[in-house]
Amino acid sequence: MAEVNNWQIGRTMEYPYPENRPRRQIAWIFDPNKCIGCQTCTIACKSTWTWGTGQEYMLWNNVESKPFGFFPVGWDVELMNAMGPAKWNGGRYEGETIFEGLPPTERVRGWLPDEEDWAFPNIGEDEVSAPVKQGDYFPDLPHGTWFYHLARICNHCTYPGCIAACPRQAIYKRPEDGIVLVDQERCRGYQECAQGCPYKKVMFNNNTRTTEKCIACFPKVEQGLQPQCVTSCIGRIRLAGFISPPGQVNPQNPIDYLVKVRKVALPMYPQAGTEPNVYYIPPIHAGREYLRQMFGPGVDDAITTYANTKNDPELLGVFTLFGSAERIMHRFRIDGEIAIGMDENGAEIVRVPVREPSWVRTYFDEVRQAYNHNIT
Amino acid sequence: MTTERNVDRRSFLRGAGAVAAGAVAAVGVAALVSSRAGATDQLIARRHEGDLPVDDPDNEAWLSLDHFVAPLLMQQVAPPQVSELAVPELWVRALHNGTDIAFHIEWGDAVVNDIEQMSRFRDAVAVQLPVADEPDAAAPQTSITMGLAPIPAAGGQPETPGQVVHILHWKASWQWDVDHGRRTVKDIFPNMHNDVTPEGLLGEANSVVFYPGVFAGNSLSARERTSPIEELTAAGFGSLTTHEQQLATGRGVNERGRWRVVIAMPMDSGDRSKARVRPGARAPVAFAVWDGAKQNRGARKQYADWVPMEVEA
Ligand code: SF4
Ligand code: SF4
Numbered sequence: 001m002a003e004v005n006n007w008q009i010g011r012t013m014e015y016p017y018p019e020n021r022p023r024r025q026i027a028w029i030f031d032p033n034k035c036i037g038c039q040t041c042t043i044a045c046k047s048t049w050t051w052g053t054g055q056e057y058m059l060w061n062n063v064e065s066k067p068f069g070f071f072p073v074g075w076d077v078e079l080m081n082a083m084g085p086a087k088w089n090g091g092r093y094e095g096e097t098i099f100e101g102l103p104p105t106e107r108v109r110g111w112l113p114d115e116e117d118w119a120f121p122n123i124g125e126d127e128v129s130a131p132v133k134q135g136d137y138f139p140d141l142p143h144g145t146w147f148y149h150l151a152r153i154c155n156h157c158t159y160p161g162c163i164a165a166c167p168r169q170a171i172y173k174r175p176e177d178g179i180v181l182v183d184q185e186r187c188r189g190y191q192e193c194a195q196g197c198p199y200k201k202v203m204f205n206n207n208t209r210t211t212e213k214c215i216a217c218f219p220k221v222e223q224g225l226q227p228q229c230v231t232s233c234i235g236r237i238r239l240a241g242f243i244s245p246p247g248q249v250n251p252q253n254p255i256d257y258l259v260k261v262r263k264v265a266l267p268m269y270p271q272a273g274t275e276p277n278v279y280y281i282p283p284i285h286a287g288r289e290y291l292r293q294m295f296g297p298g299v300d301d302a303i304t305t306y307a308n309t310k311n312d313p314e315l316l317g318v319f320t321l322f323g324s325a326e327r328i329m330h331r332f333r334i335d336g337e338i339a340i341g342m343d344e345n346g347a348e349i350v351r352v353p354v355r356e357p358s359w360v361r362t363y364f365d366e367v368r369q370a371y372n373h374n375i376t
Numbered sequence: 377m378t379t380e381r382n383v384d385r386r387s388f389l390r391g392a393g394a395v396a397a398g399a400v401a402a403v404g405v406a407a408l409v410s411s412r413a414g415a416t417d418q419l420i421a422r423r424h425e426g427d428l429p430v431d432d433p434d435n436e437a438w439l440s441l442d443h444f445v446a447p448l449l450m451q452q453v454a455p456p457q458v459s460e461l462a463v464p465e466l467w468v469r470a471l472h473n474g475t476d477i478a479f480h481i482e483w484g485d486a487v488v489n490d491i492e493q494m495s496r497f498r499d500a501v502a503v504q505l506p507v508a509d510e511p512d513a514a515a516p517q518t519s520i521t522m523g524l525a526p527i528p529a530a531g532g533q534p535e536t537p538g539q540v541v542h543i544l545h546w547k548a549s550w551q552w553d554v555d556h557g558r559r560t561v562k563d564i565f566p567n568m569h570n571d572v573t574p575e576g577l578l579g580e581a582n583s584v585v586f587y588p589g590v591f592a593g594n595s596l597s598a599r600e601r602t603s604p605i606e607e608l609t610a611a612g613f614g615s616l617t618t619h620e621q622q623l624a625t626g627r628g629v630n631e632r633g634r635w636r637v638v639i640a641m642p643m644d645s646g647d648r649s650k651a652r653v654r655p656g657a658r659a660p661v662a663f664a665v666w667d668g669a670k671q672n673r674g675a676r677k678q679y680a681d682w683v684p685m686e687v688e689a
């Protein structure tokens with residue numbers, strides 16, 4: 001075991017391989033506040049990569065309703081059962097990651113879902129956290145009863161559980177962009193990776209008998225384009241780009257800005273220790289205790305910042321760049337009422353008005369003598 | 377891993393499966409032993425005239441031989457490991473005809489696991505021989521860890537050469553493929569329906585790109601299967617590699633709760649990267665076995681240490 005630095009848990013941790021960060025690390029921001037659960041992302045991924053036989057159950061991208069949705073069934077409940085309640089001391093995680101305190105038989109603290117666990121991709125869909133009683137009304141945040149859509153892909157972790165679990169190094173992390181891939185020539189179908197990934201994002205192909213996982217649409221990324229699930233997103237909740245290594249911040253990089261400067265986007269279950277690279281903006285209406293368990297100790301500050309977005313032109317500007325272009329934005333700039341996304345060389349990719357013109361109708365229409373509903 | 381807790385929590389999904397598994401286990405209680413001959417404490421590859429009964433594990437030529445009992449150990453050298461001894465021993469017999477050598481391996485396993493799918497693993501057995509210029513002398517020096525990787529020269533020390541082993545790996549799932557034609561998703565999930573498949577739209581040849589394992593030439597993904605045995609080489613844990621030359625043959629059957637598997641190979645394939653066995657000499661062999669029902673796979677296995685096999689002149 002090597003000792004590696006995991007900035008998300010505020011300490012070093014044990015990992016089977018020494019720290020070896022890629023030259024560039026791909027990263028995503030997902031905003032569940034805006035996700036409508038339409039599954040366009042799921043279908044975009046499925047119809048691009050996993051429409052072969054043997055991949056029927058594979059959803060490299062899935063969207064589940066929290067708290068009762070999960071694919072595979074109970075994936076995070078199992079993880080929490082295995083890890084116990086997360087012990088945080090400020091930004092430092094005091095408990096054990098999935099790589100620490102292991103029995104001698106294991107390389108990672110994992111579990112393998114059963115066949116049936118993969119059979120219910122929409123279990124718990126749109127189910128709320130508690131019954132809504134007659135007359136219930138939730139004027140304040142968080143809501144008394146809630147659910148939210150959690151869109152999930154492989155996190156292309158810095159310290160992947162899948163890589164740690166594979167006894168034959170058949171999974172590798174690309175030095176050029178940090179994308180994690182299963183070598184289809186070396187894979188022997190042991191499914192140790194499927195057991196070791198805390199997010200259950202490695203899946204066995206029942207036809208080819210090897211495991212497969214999200215490939216971050218690397219042929220697109222190599223051309224400077226964002227993955228399919230990002231560019232197809234109806235709710236414009238996603239942004240893909242590159243995150244600077246720990247200790248470095250580029251405030252003009254939209255990913256760095258949201259994760260490191262404004263700290264409004266947080267890793268999911270950071271306590272697992274894999275340093276996942278999909279960052280979520282916690283849904284402001286959902287139960288805080290639940291969110292703290294899922295996104296760690298930064299939840300409250302992130303929500304405070306996010307809830308004030310309308311008074312925060314720069315933050316608002318970055319959010320308007322979500323889903324505005326297919327190319328990867330390495331930099332952004334706000335020019336008055338215009339948000340501008342730029343490529344690596346500073347050339348402009350897209351410009352978007354920070355505020356779209358809008359018109360609010362009067363409640364009572366004098367001409368038609370009727371009441372209006374302002375629904376958008 | 378499946379735990380009691382999982383079972384409790386999701387028992388509503390699994391009630392029917394548990395009943396079915398119970399029925400299979402009950403059948404296993406009646407397991408019988410096939411041997412007609414006795415046990416021997418020396419593994420001897422007897423000379424056999426004519427073709428070896430490679431396809432027939434029930435052949436009298438096999439069952440009339442005394443069996444060598446190879447006690448098994450849990451793989452607990454490196455993680456991932458097993459924590460339960462699923463198979464305590466193997467019965468091994470061997471025959472050769474001067475050209476080919478064949479092993480007949482028998483063990484108790486009441487539940488046949490011959491499907492590879494998500495969360496399900498297959499039964500398997502393997503024979504391992506050292507690759508050496510003088511195989512007779514290799515036994516005591518060869519590591520049990522599937523050979524050893526070479527240690528590069530460093531600090532004035534010259535390179536330590538590695539040790540290569542030749543592995544013959546029989547898989548129950550491949551046996552099924554050979555006996556019935558390659559198992560497809562339809563065989564595992566009969567009610568599976570696809571609106572459109574890559575092969576349906578693009579034809580077999582053009583759709584290969586949508587089957588990465590096939591495209592990469594992975595032996596597990598091969599569309600055509602003629603032998604249930606795969607030949608591999610390794611130089612240390614984690615280095616197992618399919619050999620370019622596939623000559624091994626054999627067959628496995630499970631009857632009355634016991635697997636009987638024949639694994640055969642040429643005594644000298646002509647390829648120096650494979651093991652060679654000479655009549656009249658000794659050849660070290662080691663074995664490993666996997667019980668799919670216990671989620672054995674890869675390093676989660678039982679193994680038998682090197683056995684000095686005598687090859688009759
Ligand atoms: S999310 Fe899972 S599959 Fe993806 S890199 Fe992390 S451990 Fe591996
Ligand atoms: S496409 Fe976007 S809005 Fe629709 S479910 Fe996926 S992430 Fe949510």
